[in-house]
Amino acid sequence: MSNYNEPNKTGRFGQFGGMYVSETLMPLLIELDQAYSKIKKDKNFQKELKDLFNNYVGRPSPLFHAANISKYLNGPKVYFKRDELNHTGAHKINNCLGQILLAKKMGKTRIIAETGAGQHGVATATVCALFGLECHIYMGSKDIIRQKPNVFRMKLLGANIIPVESGSKSLKDAMNEALRDWIKNVRDTFYIIGSTAGPHPYPKMVRDFQSIIGIEARAQILVQEKKLPDFLIACVGGGSNAMGLFYPFLNDKKVSIIGVEAAGKGAKTNETAATMTSGTPGILHGSYSYVLQDSDGQIKEAHSISAGLDYPGVGPEHSHLKKSQRAKYFGITDKEALKAFQLCSKLEGIIPALEPSHALAYLFKAFKNKHKNKVVILNLCGRGDKDLFTAAKELGFDTDE
Ligand SMILES: Cc1ncc(COP(=O)(O)O)c(C=O)c1O
Structure with missing residues (x-):
């Protein structure tokens, strides 16, 4: 496993990360950090997680040559790393299974989570159903409208959906409310954060659970190509699917690493979610990292056609990878992502989620007639079912026909 980027004791990757939270939350984070450090080495925990990955999620996900x-x-x-084939349709379930096992071992009985695209909400509701735990999901009211199929899924799975009306009514605001809930319900509640964002130990813990993606991809490409890939490409919202793929390759200096952010209507406009391309370092949700902020340090509202990338922050490890130049980050607009969404569907018979459509769009843009004889692994981290209504509306397709 890579040792390139282990955070220090207070959870800093280089200058980024940390624990910028109220005094009430501090003991909870310390308890979580200690419990996680102990449990992750436990053979029974590892065995239980592996069994769930293999038999509940359907891992390993294939590495498909997109000929x-x-x-x-x-x-x-x-090559596509096909995490969209996972149970529940995205990579989010990898992390949720790890965290719910941890919650059970810590004796917590009430689970809360935030969600944007609804994929993390669905994955959390799924693992709560599996383990019989009470589940409350915070979701911005704007996302409730644009991710309707996932809202119904969460309800069927027995979750209580709490609509969030503040701010931009999307992921950032849902996370604010979930953190408030945690402060009020410290004793019995476990907060399953869905990305490599938030205060320490979440960025490291979520990355560790998601790194199964990169561990598998590394082994698979060595069998299929007898060498490591030249490029890795993944979309970046909070950063969990990307860190999951990148982490096991960080010390392989010949592997170029590319993260793709959502530039919305353009990275230079006010309607963007391209945090690292357009933002500056600041504090959001307990962590120091690149954020979209105004000159007074107020967090700006993000915009992206894809709810899962519509976040004005990013995980601190990505900020460190950018600053240390181990990875490069680029922005892709809504329009470019929509085009890639259609092109991938037509060319490969795979309808991708709008989030990885950003990674695909970058591939189409930057690799056409270039990099011959090179090998690329792109993380196809989610399937497009949840986005059909959004895409149909944008493309002027009447779904009542
Ligand atoms: C399919 C899919 N991909 C990517 C993301 C972005 O999250 P992250 O950057 O943590 O992978 C989401 C978030 O909901 C998602 O649903």
Whole structure:
């Protein structure tokens, strides 16, 4: 496993990360950090998680040679890491299973979570159903409208959805409310954060649970290509699917690492979610990292067509990878993502979620007629079912026909 980027004791990756929280939350985070450090080494915990990954999620997810896209590009040989085939349709379940096992071992009985695209909410509601725990999901009212299928899924799974009306009514505001809930219900509640964001130990813990993606991809490419890939590409919201893929390759200096953010209507406009391309370092949700902020340090509202990338912050490890130049980050607009969403569907028979459509759009843009004889692994971290209504509306397709 990579040792490139272990955070220090207070959870800092280089200058980024930390625990910027109220005094009430501090003991909870320390308790969580200690419990996680102990449990992750426990053989029974590892065995239980592996069994769930294999038999509940359907891991390992395949590494698929996207031959049609490779041919279309006339460039590199492209592989998809197919985490969209996981139970519940995205990578989020990997992390939720790890955290719910931890919650059980810590004796917590009430689970809370925030969600944007609804994928993390669905994954949390799913693991709560599996383990019989009470589940409350905070979700911005704007996201409740644009991610309708996932809202119904969460309800079927027995979760209580709490609509959030503050701010931009999306992921950032949902996370604010979830943190408030945690402060009020310290004793019995476990907060399952859905990305590599938030205060220490979440960025490290979520990355560790998601790194199964990169561990598998590394082993699979060595069998299929007999060498490591030249490029890794993944979309970045809070950063969990990307860190999951990148982490096991961080010490392989010849592997180029590319994170793709949502630039919304353009990275230079006010309607963007491209935190690292357009933002500056600041504090959000207990962590020091790149954020979108105004000159008074007020967090700006983000915008992206994809609810899962519509977040004005990013996980601190990504900020460190950017600053240390181990990874590069680029922005892709809503329009470019929508085009890639259609192109991937037509060329490969795979309808991707709007989030990885950003990674695909970057691939189409930057690799056409370039990088021949190179190998790319792109993280196809979610399937498009949840986005059908949004895409149909944007593309002027009448779903009542
Ligand atoms: C399919 C999918 N991909 C990506 C993301 C972005 O999250 P992260 O950057 O943590 O992978 C989300 C968030 O909801 C998602 O649902």
